[in-house]
Amino acid sequence: xxxxxxxxxxxxxxxxxxxxxxxxxxxxxxxxxxxxxxxxxxxxxxxxxxxxxxxxxxxxxxxxxxxxxxxxxxxxxxxxxxxxxxxxxxxxxxxxxxxxxxxxxxxxxxxxxxxxxxxxxxxxxxxxxxxxxxxxxxxxxxxxxxxxxxxxxxxxxxxxxxxxxxxxxxxxxxxxxxxxxxxxxxxxxxxxxxxxxxxxxxxxxxxxxxxxxxxxxxxxxxxxxxxxxxxxxxxxxxxxxxxxxxxxxxxxxxxxxxxxxxxxxxxxxxxxxxxxxxxxxxxxxxxxxxxxxxxxxxxxxxxxxxxxxxxxxxxxxxxxxxxxxxxxxxxxxxxxxxxxxxxxxxxxxxxxxxxxxxxxxxxxxxxxxxxxxxxxxxxxxxxxxxxxxxxxxxxxxxxxxxxxxxxxxxxxxxxxxxxxxxxxxxxxxxxxxxxxxxxxxxxxxxxxxxxxxxxxxxxxxxxxxxxxxxxxxxxxxxxxxxxxxxxxxxxxxxxxxxxxxxxxxxxxx
Numbered sequence: 258x259x260x261x262x263x264x265x266x267x268x269x270x271x272x273x274x275x276x277x278x279x280x281x282x283x284x285x286x287x288x289x290x291x292x293x294x295x296x297x298x299x300x301x302x303x304x305x306x307x308x309x310x311x312x313x314x315x316x317x318x319x320x321x322x323x324x325x326x327x328x329x330x331x332x333x334x335x336x337x338x339x340x341x342x343x344x345x346x347x348x349x350x351x352x353x354x355x356x357x358x359x360x361x362x363x364x365x366x367x368x369x370x371x372x373x374x375x376x377x378x379x380x381x382x383x384x385x386x387x388x389x390x391x392x393x394x395x396x397x398x399x400x401x402x403x404x405x406x407x408x409x410x411x412x413x414x415x416x417x418x419x420x421x422x423x424x425x426x427x428x429x430x431x432x433x434x435x436x437x438x439x440x441x442x443x444x445x446x447x448x449x450x451x452x453x454x455x456x457x458x459x460x461x462x463x464x465x466x467x468x469x470x471x472x473x474x475x476x477x478x479x480x481x482x483x484x485x486x487x488x489x490x491x492x493x494x495x496x497x498x499x500x501x502x503x504x505x506x507x508x509x510x511x512x513x514x515x516x517x518x519x520x521x522x523x524x525x526x527x528x529x530x531x532x533x534x535x536x537x538x539x540x541x542x543x544x545x546x547x548x549x550x551x552x553x554x555x556x557x558x559x560x561x562x563x564x565x566x567x568x569x570x571x572x573x574x575x576x577x578x579x580x581x582x583x584x585x586x587x588x589x590x591x592x593x594x595x596x597x598x599x600x601x602x603x604x605x606x607x608x609x610x611x612x613x614x615x616x617x618x619x620x621x622x623x624x625x626x627x628x629x630x631x632x633x634x635x636x637x638x639x640x641x642x643x644x645x646x647x648x649x650x651x652x653x654x655x656x657x658x659x660x661x662x663x664x665x666x667x668x669x670x671x672x673x674x675x676x677x678x679x680x681x682x683x684x685x686x687x688x689x690x691x692x693x694x695x696x697x698x699x700x701x702x703x704x705x706x707x708x709x710x711x712x713x714x715x716x717x718x719x720x721x722x723x724x725x726x727x728x729x730x731x732x733x734x735x736x737x738x739x740x741x742x743x744x745x746x747x748x749x750x751x752x753x754x755x756x757x758x759x760x761x762x763x764x765x766x
Contacts (some may be wrong), residue, residue, distance in 0.1 A: 261474040264325040279308035286418045295412035297390045301374030311367045321366035329374045329413040329422035335454035344388040345378045347582045347638030357454020359482045374411030378640045380458045383712040387642040401696035404434030414468045422468045431466045432728040436691035436741025443475045447746045449492035449724035451486035459568035462720045472758040476500035480744045503752035514549040514684035538764045540747025551676045561717035563666040570650030578634025585633035591647040674722040681747040686757045689715045691728040691741035729758040
């Protein structure tokens with residue numbers, strides 16, 4: 258699969274034309290997507306029209322920085338006039354009325370948007386099996402998951418359906434599927450890229466970032482989507498570096514922190530050995546390996562699943578079947594309530610004593626039609642994993658439990674961030690596996706949510722701390738599946754993790 262930079266050279270030299278390139282990707286989608294299910298919507302005529310319009314700019318020498326980028330977009334990011342389902346029945350018929358800021362930027366730089374990518378419902382999952390559109394599959398072995406929640410975005414790049422894609426990362430949802438699918442996945446610093454137009458899961462965690470076939474392509478993508486946005490008050494007013502130049506002209510020494518906490522029990526032995534070998538290779542080329550400690554790492558998963566579910570509970574309260582989203586049939590609800598009321602009233606007529614009092618109490622507690630509409634709409638509209646996380650989040654925010662869970666987790670989040678701040682005083686980047694195993698079998702963890710959550714064990718702490726991270730292919734396991742290595746960097750130090758990732762690419766050729 259060709260990298261974006263090489264495609265740009267061919268387009269500008271006239272060796273290749275964009276409509277031809279677009280047709281190639283469309284044919285790949287049509288041939289591979291029925292099995293892989295990475296793309297949930299694409300419009301061939303619209304894509305070819307885009308390509309023709311951009312080709313005119315290429316011919317006139319006025320094309321943008323991302324010309325030749327054929328982009329798959331995770332179905333949680335708004336594109337005007339396109340369905341925005343978040344892979345949920347709740348939003349199955351919702352159409353976005355505006356472009357997200359990242360989409361505006363892609364269009365401004367002449368990227369070609371080829372289709373909407375599958376995902377876990379409302380970005381909640383680690384396998385892309387929690388999707389109203391059905392599971393996406395790993396292109397390397399379709400009996401395996403592609404990872405989640407941005408599994409469709411990763412699989413689309415890995416399968417050659419596009420050369421770059423956008424995903425979102427709340428607890429590892431870019432980096433983990435990148436590892437499973439053997440592509441590059443970049444999670445920027447929180448606030449580095451605007452979240453305007455990203456449907457919220459957990460607002461203090463969510464980040465938009467790119468998937469690509471190379472670190473250079475990821476650098477170019479980030480360079481063009483990063484920056485302050487007046488439409489997102491949480492976006493940072495920090496200068497955007499020339500990330501591509503930092504990668505291409507990397508000559509400085511790199512200090513790599515190696516935390517013992519990320520190489521302990523639970524990690525596949527072959528993955529451990531492979532990453533250790535890669536680190537020895539980097540060391541032989543001049544990098545310095547520095548042992549470090551991140552003592553609060555062991556609380557990362559618990560802290561993340563308390564705070565993220567609490568924010569999800571709050572954010573998803575808006576989907577009530579009244580303002581927007583799936584609405585249960587109101588006439589059916591009224592009929593059901595009428596029958597229930599009638600049955601209880603019959604009981605009251607013949608009941609005596611305690612039975613009569615119990616029946617009267619049930620009558621007074623009978624739902625109103627509006628209350629029943631809320632319950633039924635949300636029951637029908639949300640899948641099981643989303644319901645699980647809403648209930649967890651509501652519980653930890655409830656009276657009597659808020660201090661024991663939510664408030665305590667916020668304190669631990671601060672301690673985890675302090676661990677990273679201390680470590681980055683000594684090192685430029687921190688290395689770890691991206692995931693404890695290679696991609697697992699479809700369906701194997703669906704009945705064990707705790708085991709599923711543990712797939713994020715190396716990624717959630719970066720979101721808790723708000724720092725940046727990248728997963729880069731490190732090699733191929735003996736089982737034939739890709740293995741990823743993760744580099745974490747301090748806030749707004751994306752250049753450092755891109756440099757480290759590029760060195761791994763050069764090391765393994």
